[in-house]
Amino acid sequence: MMTRLVEQRRVVSDILLDPKLSKKEDSVLNLKEYEWDLIGELSDILRPLADTTEYMCTERCVSNMDSNIASRVKEVIREDLIRRYQPSSDTAAESTAALGALLDPRYKKLPFFSSQQRKITHGALESCLEDLPLRLPACDVNNCEETPSKRRKLDFLDFSSPERTSEDEVQSYLSEKMVSDTDPLLWWRDNEERFPKIAIVAKRVLAVPATSVPSERIFSATGLLINKLRNRLSSEIVDSIIFLSKNEVNITEAD
Template identity: 30%
Template structure:
């Protein structure tokens, strides 16, 4: 308890650590705030030389708890496995950046925290596969208005989607192997068909753009299943992009579960029985969530 109180009392000086441990720091702050009165009442009855948190420091913890709540929501959202998560990455990051914008009313410790958090988040975002995530966001009928992107970048997104419909490589797709010179020369005679393909892809995008957006709680894959007849090319592309998870958390969660099952005393389990136990564990988890 003493170490935790010292850690929390100086948390405004370590924003990068708080960023790296979003949820653990939030849970620690929440637990201490919940037991605020009990902690002080218990320590008041004991002889100690501890430096207790001041009223100002308790207020700082409350402000930081409110600021970290969206971080917990985003980390849990991107780590889900029962819904489409790939197209949620950019809107979620945009929400975090908006939450961490410095305002004139922010005290110095919050300004320092928000500035360091935003800088670290920008550096991490620079390593993402933006090409894939942008196309996935555009093909999600919940976010196809692309409000999470600057206005000047939205037209380029639709150009990338149109290129994918025509089968040309973009930054979101791997580069094809080089074709022989004779085959490449034959492509020069396909100018008429290429213009037709471009016209068809533009029509397909226009029809999709005219569709109304759906609610954030609606399933985009179900929407595409219903509208596959109206958008046959885009529906196939949407299944490809929306089917990928945002993070490796679901896979790591599965490996952790299998690791808890296959232990030293159960090393003789066959692969079939391990699969069955993993499935049973998953079914029991879903059953508990439905109650």
């Protein structure tokens, strides 16, 4: 809103000063020069937060010459973010958000954490890997089951190709350079065979919505779908309609 107001500054001022379009008492609404400058500064400060909120709610700088008010706004926002997320604590390093950053090839080096916090996050990933089955299925889903005639009787004694340990896989993943400007889900799809165990954890963690907005949108869509004229729709039909509505883009891309 502030950005739009600054963009339309001249139009707003002309309308408020034109006696044919505005009443005389409305002229007091016309902002002074320093007030316009303050709105411009606050707009620049709040734009990164607006961009971040918009990005996190999708299913997707500031000048150094600050006034006293602008500096205070920045400080208040910074203090509130630190109070909410406690980025320097061990709890933050163990959180799902930290694990998601580690599994994102763009931020896996965790440059915003201390060395101790990075060790904690690495340990959280290794703990998730320990909960996985000892041997992952490596065959095709449609032809995964072997008949007794195809199995070798002494197959359990085959030590010719030992699997890479979880620690080796984590070290190999972390040793690679960070990849910028990429979709982490597409990256894991292309590199799943290289890091099969970590890929399983990545699918679980990166699938967690960053906010509750997507689920709230589903409730809103359902409320628009079910009304007094369509109150006899079965739950199965409603589920199918909502599924098709929210996955329309994915279905189109698959085609």
